[in-house]
Amino acid sequence: xxxxxxxxxxxxxxxxxxxxxxxxxxxxxxxxxxxxxxxxxxxxxxxxxxxxxxxxxxxxxxxxxxxxxxxxxxxxxxxxxxxxxxxxxxxxxxxxxxxxxxxxxxxxxxxxxxxxxxxxxxxxxxxxxxxxxxxxxxxxxxxxxxxxxxxxxxxxxxxxxxxxxxxxxxxxxxxxxxxxxxxxxxxxxxxxxxxxxxxxxxxxxxxxxxxxxxxxxxxxxxxxxxxxxxxxxxxxxxxxxxxxxxxxxxxxxxxxxxxxxxxxxxxxxxxxxxxxxxxxxxxxxxxxxxxxxxxxxxxxxxxxxxxxxxxxxxxxxxxxxxxxxxxxxxxxxxxxxxxxxxxxxxxxxxxxxxxxxxxxxxxxxxxxxxxxxxxxxxxxxxxxxxxxxxxxxxxxxxxxxxxxxxxxxxxxxxxxxxxxxxxxxxxxxxxxxxxxxxxxxxxxxxxxxxxxxxxxxxxxxxxxxxxxxxxxxxxxxxxxxxxxxxxxxxxxxxxxxxxxxxxxxxxxxxxxxxxxxxxxxxxxxxxxxxxxxxxxxxxxxxxxxxxxxxxxxxxxxxxxxxxxxxxxxxxxxxxxxxxxxxxxxxxxxxxxxxxxxxxxxxxxxxxxxxxxxxxxxxxxxxxxxxxxxxxxxxxxxxxxxxxxxxxxxx
Numbered sequence: 144x145x146x147x148x149x150x151x152x153x154x155x156x157x158x159x160x161x162x163x164x165x166x167x168x169x170x171x172x173x174x175x176x177x178x179x180x181x182x183x184x185x186x187x188x189x190x191x192x193x194x195x196x197x198x199x200x201x202x203x204x205x206x207x208x209x210x211x212x213x214x215x216x217x218x219x220x221x222x223x224x225x226x227x228x229x230x231x232x233x234x235x236x237x238x239x240x241x242x243x244x245x246x247x248x249x250x251x252x253x254x255x256x257x258x259x260x261x262x263x264x265x266x267x268x269x270x271x272x273x274x275x276x277x278x279x280x281x282x283x284x285x286x287x288x289x290x291x292x293x294x295x296x297x298x299x300x301x302x303x304x305x306x307x308x309x310x311x312x313x314x315x316x317x318x319x320x321x322x323x324x325x326x327x328x329x330x331x332x333x334x335x336x337x338x339x340x341x342x343x344x345x346x347x348x349x350x351x352x353x354x355x356x357x358x359x360x361x362x363x364x365x366x367x368x369x370x371x372x373x374x375x376x377x378x379x380x381x382x383x384x385x386x387x388x389x390x391x392x393x394x395x396x397x398x399x400x401x402x403x404x405x406x407x408x409x410x411x412x413x414x415x416x417x418x419x420x421x422x423x424x425x426x427x428x429x430x431x432x433x434x435x436x437x438x439x440x441x442x443x444x445x446x447x448x449x450x451x452x453x454x455x456x457x458x459x460x461x462x463x464x465x466x467x468x469x470x471x472x473x474x475x476x477x478x479x480x481x482x483x484x485x486x487x488x489x490x491x492x493x494x495x496x497x498x499x500x501x502x503x504x505x506x507x508x509x510x511x512x513x514x515x516x517x518x519x520x521x522x523x524x525x526x527x528x529x530x531x532x533x534x535x536x537x538x539x540x541x542x543x544x545x546x547x548x549x550x551x552x553x554x555x556x557x558x559x560x561x562x563x564x565x566x567x568x569x570x571x572x573x574x575x576x577x578x579x580x581x582x583x584x585x586x587x588x589x590x591x592x593x594x595x596x597x598x599x600x601x602x603x604x605x606x607x608x609x610x611x612x613x614x615x616x617x618x619x620x621x622x623x624x625x626x627x628x629x630x631x632x633x634x635x636x637x638x639x640x641x642x643x644x645x646x647x648x649x650x651x652x653x654x655x656x657x658x659x660x661x662x663x664x665x666x667x668x669x670x671x672x673x674x675x676x677x678x679x680x681x682x683x684x685x686x687x688x689x690x691x692x693x694x695x696x697x698x699x700x701x702x703x704x705x706x707x708x709x710x711x712x713x714x715x716x717x718x719x720x721x722x723x724x725x726x727x728x729x730x731x732x733x734x735x736x737x738x739x740x741x742x743x744x745x746x747x748x749x750x751x752x753x754x755x756x757x758x759x760x761x762x763x764x765x766x767x768x769x770x771x772x773x774x775x776x777x778x779x780x781x782x783x784x785x786x787x788x789x790x791x792x793x
Contacts, residue, residue: 150186154222182223184242197232204228208246218275257308264289343499365401403505414539440494465563593618606635634665659687715761
């Protein structure tokens with residue numbers, strides 16, 4: 144149909160006309176209800192009305208009004224609710240025109256009107272009632288109720304452009320919109336809790352399709368409100384030139400609720416929910432959800448902790464297991480509360496007591512999203528490890544692999560988390576290969592995690608793995624603890640010379656004594672003192688070595704000091720120390736007598752080979768009382784200038 148004012152299109156539904164008892168006429172105006180059997184559309188086209196020859200509707204573009212809520216009204220299936228594209232044919236040209244149904248057209252007008260809807264809502268509210276977007280009221284509502292109803296329409300139908308325009312336009316009432324938005328958050332949070340209750344009550348009830356739709360609907364509304372609060376925060380900062388902390392906290396809370404619900408839906412779609420405990424399942428083939436093996440995981444990680452702490456009394460499992468470094472303290476407290484653990488000594492960092500507890504970590508505002516996703520990835524690797532050999536859960540396990548990429552975790556983070564899991568499960572070769580992967584960035588591993596990686600290799604007798612990782616990755620060593628750990632790795636691999644060089648590069652006035660003591664203790668434990676004594680040492684290093692060996696109660700180390708004096712041509716010190724050893728270790732039994740005779744033979748041979756003047760000077764020096772200012776490293780004689788090369792003076 145063409146008039147001077149434009150091109151109009153009418154769609155007639157014969158079935159709806161019969162159902163309406165074949166009325167002979169219908170009056171179309173804004174105040175009446177929708178016509179159930181006929182819809183009129185006006186084409187927004189540049190062509191002249193008289194030049195239009197034909198209008199052809201593209202059947203593939205026909206669509207009814209899709210509301211994101213779960214309660215569509217009958218009016219959404221009327222002809223006037225259809226949206227489609229049509230080709231308007233003229234003698235000289237053709238044009239594709241979009242026709243919107245009455246509901247879609249009203250949402251478009253709301254977006255265009257923006258803040259005017261808040262100031263003058265009556266006309267829009269009447270049209271919304273006619274379109275079935277809001278319930279028909281028997282009593283005329285107040286202006287505030289109309290405005291809230293129109294905002295609800297925008298929220299329920301994902302019309303972000305309308306919601307944002309209500310606070311961006313001039314004259315927008317930000318306080319009113321913010322109060323309405325927060326009340327919607329409270330309502331949605333209550334609805335979310337009611338919907339999710341059946342997923343975690345271990346009732347093993349089947350979830351209806353309608354519940355899936357409701358959860359998705361609530362998620363979309365949370366996302367819309369999150370966008371609204373972000374724009375509101377920017378708007379207020381632009382007006383006040385400041386930051387509104389309360390608004391930012393609310394925005395963060397909405398984001399966390401949305402992220403939590405999105406992850407719940409991912410678990411539900413992936414076959415992990417409704418949650419099923421392994422103890423309540425008699426036949427795994429009778430359940431659609433993957434049972435959570437809480438007891439098996441707790442037993443495994445408890446056994447791993449006991450195994451690690453049995454290595455040495457100084458070794459703590461929290462310093463070796465990487466999952467202990469991955470779980471934040473606030474999440475540990477959350478899971479302990481879920482278990483009902485009161486005694487701090489009984490608190491178990493991992494695994495989570497249930498999937499509900501795991502998902503609750505997403506509500507923690509002090510934990511970053513990447514850490515939350517990595518915890519889930521780690522749990523999924525455990526589930527794959529336990530259920531991998533079974534074929535009845537194959538599809539679910541394959542779906543778990545897609546979780547990191549779904550949440551856009553960096554390849555580096557994915558690799559590091561996998562390496563942590565392999566390291567905790569003693570797959571050392573796989574762990575090292577992943578940690579040295581070119582995709583892994585060192586900045587994605589914290590200093591505490593770097594220490595735990597090195598300790599895990601070192602304490603579990605994988606010293607070469609620790610050395611290779613430390614050499615290739617070269618983790619930053621800002622603390623004394625890190626330097627000592629690197630020293631331990633070098634000593635454990637027998638690289639005493641490299642260890643001494645490492646000390647010289649990293650020592651200062653504060654840590655010099657601690658580092659040398661650590662080196663000496665490590666050499667003593669690894670029986671490498673003799674190697675250290677053959678290396679060139681500075682005066683300060685020699686003092687550390689001699690003091691350490693003198694204070695030792697080990698006869699082997701004390702005799703090593705005697706040889707050290709002889710090697711360094713400190714014959715007076717060697718003669719004096721030999722006499723001291725004879726007093727400390729007299730010949731009381733066969734073994735001590737043999738040692739005594741061996742030392743005497745060595746010293747007699749040495750004295751016989753020395754010039755008489757050297758022996759006389761040694762006797763004179765040893766006969767003098769030791770001054771309190773003399774170093775404990777031995778007698779000090781004037782040092783010839785030819786010993787050291789002095790820099791030339793300019």
